[in-house]
Amino acid sequence: MSAEYRTPRCPYCGFTVFNPRYPKCEKCGEQLPESMVLSKEALTAVLEQERRERERKQRSAGSGTASSGSDLDTISDITDGLLDAFDGLSDLDL
Numbered sequence: 266m267s268a269e270y271r272t273p274r275c276p277y278c279g280f281t282v283f284n285p286r287y288p289k290c291e292k293c294g295e296q297l298p299e300s301m302v303l304s305k306e307a308l309t310a311v312l313e314q315e316r317r318e319r320e321r322k323q324r325s326a327g328s329g330t331a332s333s334g335s336d337l338d339t340i341s342d343i344t345d346g347l348l349d350a351f352d353g354l355s356d357l358d359l
């Protein structure tokens with residue numbers, strides 16, 4: 266039984282949760298159980314790392330936006346929303 270339970274699914278609508286860093290179901294918007302998503306600490310670490318990588322890429326890329334387009338913008342929006350959702354995270358300056 267537990268072997269079948271590899272992919273977390275939203276308990277409300279059954280949507281497969283591909284993105285454990287997002288605390289809400291991407292389909293129905295319900296808050297997911299904490300066991301299904303990253304902890305605040307883990308999320309902070311992931312977001313900080315991605316933000317640094319993105320800044321590094323933007324710096325090395327120089328001018329222009331990312332070639333692959335809207336995916337990056339979407340991720341960026343989600344990240345910003347999450348940072349707003351957790352008090353103090355945006356003050357991190359590691």
Ligand SMILES: [Zn+2]
Nearest residue numbers: 275278290293
């Ligand atoms: Zn859902």
